Amino acid sequence: MERRMVLRLLSYWRDWCGDALYPSFTQVDPSRMAEIWDHSFVLDVVGHEENPIVRMVGSEFQSYLPRSVRDCALSDAPAGSLIEHAASYYQEILDRGVPISRGGEFIKYDGMKVLYRSIILPMSDDGTSVSGLLGAANCREVPAG
């Protein structure tokens, strides 16, 4: 699996943080990290802590989804999709307030086996409390069985 992408995004996140506990989405410039942004997703957690809303999905990430999930609750994400697995541990980021990276494999909705590596980063509007999550994942398909 391509691991460097999650580390690159983590490195960006640390730079955005500066002296603050968490960075703001306003600091994110998608044009400066296009290759990562295409693999990213954004979860809105304000008022939706128990079931975040998907606000953005990058084009590469979208290619592993059978339909658009923009503005959908995470619980409504299609079963066997990348976002279902890449965002499954979002609650741990809310609880611990630190970036977490996980990897694994799952059988996609079309029967293909997918290996993935993901990361979720806490973001904030005020620098102290988490108001959103920035995630990213990359993956590759291998024949199932």
Add this chain to the structure above:
Amino acid sequence: MKAFEIHTYQSGKWKIDSVFDDRDLAMFEAQRMDSSGRYTSIRVVEEVYFEATKETKTRTIYRGSKVADANAAQLRKARETNLKTAQAPRKGRSDPVQRRKAAKRRKVKKQAGAARLIMIMIMITTFAGGAMYGLLLLQQGGF
């Protein structure tokens, strides 16, 4: 279930920087962070959760070069101090002449302290007596 936490030492305490489920990835990132020179200290803590007993065990599996250097320096210093303190009392104990001299010095010190106290008391008494005599003279003079 295993987790690998990267900790950074900031403002006098350890802080969790990030968490990985992959040991190699955590180690790679920790080493990269350590060599960047941006952090005072880096360490990787392995956390193992035992589902059956609901217990978590932790152990440090990586210490950045600065942590290792600081620990080694501290250990060296502690050893030197131990060696010095171990040698110093033996010298005194093995030499009775030195011991007697030291006891004499302590005795002289005690005596000097008592003499100083008596001198101070005499001075205070003299001063107080002089002041009272002066006041008496002033009173008799009709001022």
